[in-house]
Amino acid sequence: MKRTRIGGSLLLAVAAAALLAGGPTSPGWGAAAKDTLVIALPIEIPSADTHLAIGLPAIGMVAQISDTLVVLDERGRVKPWLAESWTEEDGGRSLVFKIRDNVRMHDGRTLTAEDVAFSLERFRRVAIGRSALAPVESVTALPGNRVKVTTRAPFAPLLRTFTYSSIGIFSKAAIERAGSDQEFAKHPIGPGPYRFVRLVRGDRMELEAFPQYWAGRPKIRRIVVRYIPDMSARVAALESGDADVIHDFTPQDAERIRAHPQLTLINPPSAGFIRLNLNTQRPPFNDVRVRHAVAYAIDRDAITKEIFRGLAKVARSLVPANATGYVEIYDVYRYNPDRARQLLREAGVPDLTFTLSYGAGRYLMDKEVVEAVQAQLARVGITMRINQMEWGQYSAMLRLPLERNPTQMSFTWWRTVNGDADSAIGIYSRAELPPRGNNVPFYVSEEFERVYAAQQVEPDPTKRRALIRQLQQILMQDLPSIPMYQQPIFWATRTNVVGLAPKVTSLSTLWPLYDVEIR
């Protein structure tokens, strides 16, 4: 979610100058052809193959070609899709999907269990798949258009994992015909609502409606996904009608869009949140009182209200607000500077000094937030130095092993990929310690390990939710990271685009687009 903000602060002055040109906003250059939906994204689509694409919004677009076995509905529940039903077998170790009959693919063939098994096996071989489907032991096509997925041990979040847009289903014959991943990505064939037309690297991807789509003919004939890296340019493209849908802009732009009669702001619940990670193995943050003191000294309500104009919500757990098993238990750290000072005195560091590192410009308003935190901490006598780094350099530093890792506090985003708490809190397990994974606070807790392992194999949803609640409580007490705020996911459309809003899922993917229309 990298962003550039050239000219962002000057936009107001420029807009004022532009008003001198007079007259109302024009219907726009691209206003004529309305059988085409133009979507402008801040990131480039690297590949038209979901197994190879990276970046959530990009995967969401490419997923229009492939489709998934199951999807999440508006309330985050798993809903049948290419798989019309599923059953658990082998004591919770296997999931057997019944694949929908008569699903046509873009090459005219009918989707079979073979295609599904082949696609899942292919996904397991790529970089993302090797980790996302790590618990999976085997995938087998069964008679009766069924596919059996077996894990090494019972793995409760498995079903939800298949809602992940990256795990797209493609035509086995087309993949084999292409010969290589690179060739297949030039013309991917799947059962999705839109078929691939072309990908112009660095510029756009074009898709056209697939009339035989199993869930009904898509309402829009053509989709063009444009790459517009500059935030202000994306907003200008929406205002001028060059784009019908845009993603990712500042809260200031969001306010302006909300007030614009021809534009609609979409601010769905977010599955991602910003956290401040504290190195729990090194002074000063190896003392839990110091970690608590910093949490008490940060006024998150002020940050969401002032910097995000009230469009972001304070994060109250280390699990995103709308994930399964989420409990709101954060109020214990409500802003309390006196308590922060008292804890610092008890810990013997009344003049605490440390450095926060962050990859500048990576996340929405990150610079403003970091500076606000610095000012708030200064009020209780904490000196926080800011180490602003280039993203590549920063991410390499975070993944260094403890003995070589200089990070004291880091600013990162985290999320759940499938709406399940497991994928959000799994990074606090010992298996995820750098350089292996993303346990950047170097948090180690026997109690956490035990409960974390238990929830992964717990088949009873109620009991599992209780275990996840317990995990959140352990984390909030030990506080390896301070949850800051739910990262807002801003989308905006022109008002004539209908049916998009409820389809924006918590993962910032746009799915599906087949019943979106332009009036």
Added chain:
Amino acid sequence: MRAYLTRRLLIAVPTLLAVTVLIFVAMRVIPGDPAVLLAGDFATPETVAALRAKWGLDRPLPVQYVVFFRNLVRGDLGASIVSDLPVLEEIAQRFRVTLLLALSAMLVALAIGLTGGIVAATRAYTVWDYASMTAALVGVSTPIFWSGMLLILVFAVRLGWLPSGGAGTWQGYVLPACSLGFFAAGVIARQTRSAMLDVLRQDYVRTARAKGVAEPRVNAYHALRNALIPVVTIVGLEFGRMLGGAVLTETVFSLPGLGSFLIISIGKRDYPVVQGIVLWIALAFVVINMLVDILYAALDPRIRYA
């Protein structure tokens, strides 16, 4: 002339070689690992190691350079780490956009810059001169991202006459060409004025006027042609800069050109692409400098290369 050009080309070889070594080392010295960046949040050390091995990044640096150089000699710049596509293919696609932008911006710059400079010089110290030079000053001092946003807001958002960006149609190039061209126009106008003023004071210009040659003809044939040599130098440099990628213009107008591609590729540590683009830009400068030299000789018959 041919011998001169051959010599120039031969001299360019060590320059380009030095560029390959510098950029190769520079990219690997800066912290950041393309494997970690590309593998993403889910990556395990095994995945990262597998990616590093796939791209040969696990081999010693000198070995990596030898492999890179051997492929380069064969005309193969390798494959992009991000897209897996051949670097040459990636560069060619972006270069088309950059070339079109540079040519159209240069057209705008020459039309405005030369006219402004000539008007200012032939009507020196009049209101025309002051107006023209003030406009030139505004041109060189206006940040491109500002003028770009202003053009978008007026012509795309307000009036709806032109698209706000994108390389899909020729109309998409109009606003970026103006934005980039205005900046270069300012530089060219100032240089043209100063060179013209020098030439207009020369004896042969006075002689031409004394012989009764009409003023427009004196300006166009006697003065401008001789004043063009320093202008050509500036135009060459500006054009080279544009070919190197007008990053800001490309970003504001969402044009998939070389400059923005270079910046993105540095961010992702896409070593082969960065090496390829930098080498390409160095080569472009060598070629443009040679063209400028050839133009010198065409403009001034006294200049001969041996």
